[in-house]
Amino acid sequence: METLSKTFWIFDVNQPMPATLKDIAQKVGKSVTTVSRALHDYDDVSPETKALVRQAASELGYIPNILAQRLQKQRTDTLGFILPTFGPRFSDPFFSEFLAGIGNKATELGYDILVATRPPGEEELQAYRDIVQSYRVDGFIIVRTRRKDCRIQYLLETGFPFVAFGRTENAGPYPYVDEDGEYGMRLVVRHLARLGHRRIAFIGAPEDLMFAHCRKAGYLQGMEEAGLPIEASLITTGDLTQRGGYEKALQLLDTSPPPTAIAASNDLMALGAINAAQSRGLEVGRDIAITGFDNIPLAETSHPPLTTVHQPIYQIGHMACEMLVGIITGAQPHPESILLKPSLIVRQSCGVRVAA
Amino acid sequence: METLSKTFWIFDVNQPMPATLKDIAQKVGKSVTTVSRALHDYDDVSPETKALVRQAASELGYIPNILAQRLQKQRTDTLGFILPTFGPRFSDPFFSEFLAGIGNKATELGYDILVATRPPGEEELQAYRDIVQSYRVDGFIIVRTRRKDCRIQYLLETGFPFVAFGRTENAGPYPYVDEDGEYGMRLVVRHLARLGHRRIAFIGAPEDLMFAHCRKAGYLQGMEEAGLPIEASLITTGDLTQRGGYEKALQLLDTSPPPTAIAASNDLMALGAINAAQSRGLEVGRDIAITGFDNIPLAETSHPPLTTVHQPIYQIGHMACEMLVGIITGAQPHPESILLKPSLIVRQSCGVRVAA
DNA sequence: ATTGTAGACCAAAACGTTTTGGATGTCAAC
DNA sequence: GTTGACATCCAAAACGTTTTGGTCTACAAT
Numbered sequence: 001m002e003t004l005s006k007t008f009w010i011f012d013v014n015q016p017m018p019a020t021l022k023d024i025a026q027k028v029g030k031s032v033t034t035v036s037r038a039l040h041d042y043d044d045v046s047p048e049t050k051a052l053v054r055q056a057a058s059e060l061g062y063i064p065n066i067l068a069q070r071l072q073k074q075r076t077d078t079l080g081f082i083l084p085t086f087g088p089r090f091s092d093p094f095f096s097e098f099l100a101g102i103g104n105k106a107t108e109l110g111y112d113i114l115v116a117t118r119p120p121g122e123e124e125l126q127a128y129r130d131i132v133q134s135y136r137v138d139g140f141i142i143v144r145t146r147r148k149d150c151r152i153q154y155l156l157e158t159g160f161p162f163v164a165f166g167r168t169e170n171a172g173p174y175p176y177v178d179e180d181g182e183y184g185m186r187l188v189v190r191h192l193a194r195l196g197h198r199r200i201a202f203i204g205a206p207e208d209l210m211f212a213h214c215r216k217a218g219y220l221q222g223m224e225e226a227g228l229p230i231e232a233s234l235i236t237t238g239d240l241t242q243r244g245g246y247e248k249a250l251q252l253l254d255t256s257p258p259p260t261a262i263a264a265s266n267d268l269m270a271l272g273a274i275n276a277a278q279s280r281g282l283e284v285g286r287d288i289a290i291t292g293f294d295n296i297p298l299a300e301t302s303h304p305p306l307t308t309v310h311q312p313i314y315q316i317g318h319m320a321c322e323m324l325v326g327i328i329t330g331a332q333p334h335p336e337s338i339l340l341k342p343s344l345i346v347r348q349s350c351g352v353r354v355a356a
Numbered sequence: 357m358e359t360l361s362k363t364f365w366i367f368d369v370n371q372p373m374p375a376t377l378k379d380i381a382q383k384v385g386k387s388v389t390t391v392s393r394a395l396h397d398y399d400d401v402s403p404e405t406k407a408l409v410r411q412a413a414s415e416l417g418y419i420p421n422i423l424a425q426r427l428q429k430q431r432t433d434t435l436g437f438i439l440p441t442f443g444p445r446f447s448d449p450f451f452s453e454f455l456a457g458i459g460n461k462a463t464e465l466g467y468d469i470l471v472a473t474r475p476p477g478e479e480e481l482q483a484y485r486d487i488v489q490s491y492r493v494d495g496f497i498i499v500r501t502r503r504k505d506c507r508i509q510y511l512l513e514t515g516f517p518f519v520a521f522g523r524t525e526n527a528g529p530y531p532y533v534d535e536d537g538e539y540g541m542r543l544v545v546r547h548l549a550r551l552g553h554r555r556i557a558f559i560g561a562p563e564d565l566m567f568a569h570c571r572k573a574g575y576l577q578g579m580e581e582a583g584l585p586i587e588a589s590l591i592t593t594g595d596l597t598q599r600g601g602y603e604k605a606l607q608l609l610d611t612s613p614p615p616t617a618i619a620a621s622n623d624l625m626a627l628g629a630i631n632a633a634q635s636r637g638l639e640v641g642r643d644i645a646i647t648g649f650d651n652i653p654l655a656e657t658s659h660p661p662l663t664t665v666h667q668p669i670y671q672i673g674h675m676a677c678e679m680l681v682g683i684i685t686g687a688q689p690h691p692e693s694i695l696l697k698p699s700l701i702v703r704q705s706c707g708v709r710v711a712a
Numbered sequence: 713a714t715t716g717t718a719g720a721c722c723a724a725a726a727c728g729t730t731t732t733g734g735a736t737g738t739c740a741a742c
Numbered sequence: 743g744t745t746g747a748c749a750t751c752c753a754a755a756a757c758g759t760t761t762t763g764g765t766c767t768a769c770a771a772t
Contacts, residue, residue, distance in 0.1 A: 018491070020758060031722045036760060046720060063490050067432065068758035071423040071727050078434075078468050088456055088670035089653055095452035100444055103471035107483075112434050112470040112492070115459035127463075134419050135374070136468070243657040275659040278634075297445055301599040303631040314444035376728060387752045392730060402750060424728030427757050 019060035078112040080137035084120040093296040101317020138328045145210045163324040177338045181214035184309040184342035189222025196354035201234040201252045201259035245272025267292035285351040304348035375416035434468040436493035440476040449652040457673020501566045519680040533694045537570035540665040540698035545578025552710035557590040557608045557615035601625025605632035623648035645706040660704035
């Protein structure tokens with residue numbers, strides 16, 4: 001570790017003193033009130049004055065002081081986003097894309113974002129309480145909902161605005177955006193069944209996660225629809241990581257007879273499963289079919305490319321953000337929740353027809 | 357897409373009207389000034405009064421109004437973070453971890469974060485200008501510095517506080533945190549050379565990126581140190597994605613004689629290279645050595661696990677954030693820049709000794 | 713002449729904090 | 743009994759906006 005011996009940068013801001021409403025008022029010889037109202041296009045200001053004021057404002061390079069506006073309106077123009085995760089080294093391909101979605105929309109709408117990560121549990125809930133009580137944000141975006149979700153309960157109780165990405169089981173109606181994971185997983189199973197697979201294994205995820213629960217329900221339904229028996233030995237639960245998928249897939253490959261297809265609850269585990277199959281000398285897409293869920297960028301470039309279910313995570317971020325701002329500003333106090341129907345992305349990892 | 361027929365959630369905030377300094381002042385029969393100063397532990401307030409005020413404050417559940425504080429201090433308590441990226445579907449494993457690093461530190465220090473993404477170029481710079489001029493943030497965190505970096509130039513010119521993750525070539529000294537990529541890549545090449553490799557190929561990245569430039573320089577130096585000839589045909593440039601690494605690796609494998617080792621500029625490309633080698637029937641770690649750089653979470657669970665150079669991205673985020681806040685608050689107006697010495701993580705993808 | 717109305721404007725309050733520049737009282741030193 | 747030092751306190755200004763609750767003028771209707 002090296003340190004500079006001498007440093008020279010200077011952080012004296014070189015910008016001109018910003019103009020205020022008062023400056024404009026002085027310049028045009030009107031009151032601050034009139035100037036403010038002129039700039040907001042109120043109709044108790046004469047057209048001439050408006051023109052005058054606008055002219056002066058642009059000459060002085062007037063930019064409203066956001067802090068004063070916020071104090072006056074008692075709004076922070078900030079949205080809270082707490083990612084539930086254990087430790088810093090989480091590998092959630094969602095995060096970047098989803099946050100980019102809400103971030104860009106938020107910037108567009110003039111909002112900031114308060115980002116934090118907390119492990120699910122008491123510490124997490126306390127973070128919500130702290131932020132709510134200190135009025136740091138105008139609303140929250142909740143991700144990775146759980147079947148019993150104390151965050152949603154808390155926010156509903158306090159009446160604090162939020163939008164969730166995902167549904168939950170233990171709370172009345174609330175605004176959310178979600179993708180129909182049950183339907184998506186049914187698409188997967190149906191596709192595999194049509195290709196001739198009968199022993200379709202499933203790598204699920206901890207079922208307190210709402211989406212994991214839905215996807216598993218989809219698997220079960222899909223199997224039933226296809227008239228296939230459900231075997232406990234073909235159903236496992238992973239931890240959503242690539243390593244977890246690897247391990248669970250090895251386990252599944254050891255059952256006899258082994259499954260001819262593995263449907264994973266997410267892409268990361270599917271990628272691990274592909275590695276597992278390959279390490280057993282199987283050719284994925286020929287000897288075994290493996291599918292994922294999410295359609296993360298890596299899915300397209302894996303080898304073989306992964307058959308999966310698309311989840312438009314960036315757009316979901318956009319929608320959630322827009323919905324939340326609608327609630328906060330009162331434009332859409334009770335927006336309609338959105339449930340997206342996903343589509344199947346067929347790539348090579350599921351192969352073609354199985355030799356019966 | 358389904359819509360709810362009826363919605364019931366209510367966003368009337370259920371919280372008690374928050375107490376203000378005035379309320380406390382009334383309760384204890386002192387002035388607002390004294391209350392404020394008591395809570396800030398000024399020494400022109402008697403211990404008795406302080407106790408009284410603190411008691412009352414906690415009884416009333418006083419929480420300072422952050423907006424009023426910000427207006428008064430003329431500070432936003434917000435840090436700007438604009439990720440340079442093309443399109444929403446970027447797959448930057450850094451992003452999540454780095455942002456978690458700055459996010460958690462920022463929350464700890466009472467700061468919010470304004471997040472956005474912009475493609476590098478004019479639009480990006482305009483975003484910086486807009487945000488600076490509207491006083492939306494107190495400082496910026498810059499990532500993925502470029503050899504000629506207009507963001508850094510602009511911020512230095514205007515004297516606006518920032519900290520960069522990465523160095524640049526076209527600006528005087530400024531505060532940064534960086535990892536010595538040159539050194540890291542030298543470690544890689546040295547290690548490969550010691551294992552007996554002589555034809556070590558390199559997959560670089562666009563050289564306008566400062567880190568890419570450094571890593572390539574490290575490769576060249578490492579080769580020279582090892583007394584190995586540098587062959588133009590063994591040096592390529594990828595786009596940092598897995599797919600890019602895949603394609604470039606295929607290309608490299610087609611040279612004759614082919615390289616016995618491929619050092620990629622980042623892990624994602626290395627993972628692609630592993631796929632490429634495998635698609636040619638090579639066993640990575642035996643028939644060919646492949647190394648990455650970054651030590652992203654995926655590197656550990658790939659097959660084979662990836663030899664790479666560790667970059668403590670979360671901690672770098674932490675440091676950058678802390679440094680920036682130091683600059684903003686004036687506690688550390690001229691912090692020492694930090695250059696971290698990386699360490700090599702040897703896993704199976706580089707194999708052991710090469711059969712000469 | 714009075715009343716009403718509409719158009720144009722604005723002083724002051726409000727948002728809740730921090731800081732400035734004293735004021736007041738007490739006690740010791742001279 | 744004056745002076746200075748110290749401890750304690752506070753009114754008012756400041757931050758820059760938006761909103762409230764008007765006023766004033768001109769002109770038309772009565």
